[in-house]
């Protein structure tokens with residue numbers, strides 16, 4: 393149980409912990425790669441997993457609380473290698489409540505060749521509303537990755553970025569939405585890759601992408617439970 397007097401923090405740790413199992417369930421991670429974090433609503437804090445701990449051994453009490461400069465606030469284990477990157481995203485994109493990182497194989501293959509995934513199928517228009525962009529190469533450990541995520545995704549509809557020669561980072565209104573974006577990113581990365589083996593792949597018309605995105609974000613499913621993040625303006 394958390395020693396911080398923050399209502400809902402224990403539940404958020406349990407949620408972030410449980411979402412790591414989703415990365416395994418959907419085949420997005422190998423061994424201990426990948427991580428999920430969530431902003432602590434109303435506080436300059438985030439919850440993220442510890443570094444390099446087997447997913448089978450993750451428990452809510454092992455989750456780390458860090459501030460939005462990436463400093464450890466609560467937890468006995470070393471924080472995720474990507475803590476500073478996630479923190480940078482929360483600092484610079486106030487609309488974001490969850491961040492996910494994976495090395496899911498098809499999407500990471502696109503990142504390895506630094507090619508955006510063209511918006512060629514309706515599922516991409518729905519979830520991403522555009523091509524899935526490539527972000528810059530950045531070394532792991534400080535907030536360089538975060539800077540690359542923010543500079544690529546700020547003002548972009550896509551909640552996913554392919555960080556060059558590294559892997560996928562996704563954002564969402566909350567951690568579950570960011571996990572969903574990571575699942576969908578891998579799905580479309582595989583489908584568009586397979587399509588390219590069969591022949592040339594054409595991007596959908598922008599007008600159709602706009603209609604698909606609008607319908608999926610505003611009409612599809614149970615709208616009370618589905619709240620997309622609105623792209624915010626690019627920093628001057």
Ligand SMILES: O=C(CO)[C@@H](O)[C@H](O)COP(=O)(O)O
Nearest residue numbers: 424425426427443444472473
């Ligand atoms: O991308 C990398 C390392 O290449 C890391 O993101 C790991 O994949 C996960 O690190 P931890 O969250 O376990 O520190």
